[in-house]
Amino acid sequence: MKIGCIQLNVRFGKVDENFERAEKFIREAASKGAEIVILPEMWNTGYALEKLGEIADHEGIRTKAFLQSLSTELGMHIVGGSVATERDGKFYNTMYVYNHNGELVSEYNKAHLFRLMNEEKYLESGNEMNLFSLGELEAGGVICYDIRFPEWLRAHALAGAKVLFVSAQWPTPRIDHWKTLLQARAIENQCFVVAVNRISHKVENYNGQSMIIEPWGEVLWTGAEDEELAIIDVDFSKVDEVRSRIPVYDDRRPGLYSGVVEE
Numbered sequence: 554m555k556i557g558c559i560q561l562n563v564r565f566g567k568v569d570e571n572f573e574r575a576e577k578f579i580r581e582a583a584s585k586g587a588e589i590v591i592l593p594e595m596w597n598t599g600y601a602l603e604k605l606g607e608i609a610d611h612e613g614i615r616t617k618a619f620l621q622s623l624s625t626e627l628g629m630h631i632v633g634g635s636v637a638t639e640r641d642g643k644f645y646n647t648m649y650v651y652n653h654n655g656e657l658v659s660e661y662n663k664a665h666l667f668r669l670m671n672e673e674k675y676l677e678s679g680n681e682m683n684l685f686s687l688g689e690l691e692a693g694g695v696i697c698y699d700i701r702f703p704e705w706l707r708a709h710a711l712a713g714a715k716v717l718f719v720s721a722q723w724p725t726p727r728i729d730h731w732k733t734l735l736q737a738r739a740i741e742n743q744c745f746v747v748a749v750n751r752i753s754h755k756v757e758n759y760n761g762q763s764m765i766i767e768p769w770g771e772v773l774w775t776g777a778e779d780e781e782l783a784i785i786d787v788d789f790s791k792v793d794e795v796r797s798r799i800p801v802y803d804d805r806r807p808g809l810y811s812g813v814v815e816e
């Protein structure tokens with residue numbers, strides 16, 4: 554399958570501009586044959602947390618209409634990154650996923666809020682997993698800081714995900730953590746990881762380095778340090794091959810991990 558990764562230069566607080574640029578890249582991805590496209594985290598607002606009352610998407614109405622209309626028109630699955638949303642006066646970091654028939658197949662609120670960027674002061678965390686199917690492909694989706702919680706991604710893999718989509722705004726100073734954690738998550742779960750980070754102007758500090766990693770841990774693509782759309786061909790059948798070569802799922806001992814001593 555051809556995957557389009559949109560390493561967007563998210564404009565701080567400039568919602569209309571961000572929608573315009575996202576649309577341009579989504580259309581370009583479709584014209585280049587992408588079957589799935591993915592956006593970064595909080596692409597509608599950036600981390601303009603103090604302005605969420607004015608600019609967060611009320612009930613996700615604008616984002617859902619946008620993604621629904623483009624996925625239907627272009628016949629393409631869209632993993633909609635995440636957007637700042639507002640429901641009942643509370644704010645969330647929300648991922649919407651639409652399949653190529655224009656159906657909403659998932660809605661996920663970021664489960665782990667990142668204190669270093671003050672998320673917990675402004676946002677509510679989600680409590681649900683994020684599993685969905687894109688045609689035959691069983692997938693999971695998480696948001697940025699979530700990747701530091703291996704048990705969270707493992708739960709998605711155990712529930713059937715063969716690819717984990719990750720949308721992020723991961724800053725440059727910890728980009729080595731990003732790369733290492735993503736690679737580890739792919740190897741330990743023996744699944745694909747498709748991870749899209751944002752880019753920024755120099756004043757903010759995001760340098761992309763989005764990645765696609767296959768289940769053996771080989772990095773298939775790393776994004777540039779600039780805004781870009783990359784179209785990468787991925788053979789998802791590799792998951793079964795790797796899982797049968799080293800049967801990690803059969804060899805797990807969950808009882809042991811929860812303190813039960815097995816004989």
Ligand SMILES: NC(=O)CCC(=O)C(=O)O
Nearest residue numbers: 667697698722723724727
């Ligand atoms: N937006 C985020 O969740 C950032 C996570 C991050 O930077 C980290 O180091 O973890």
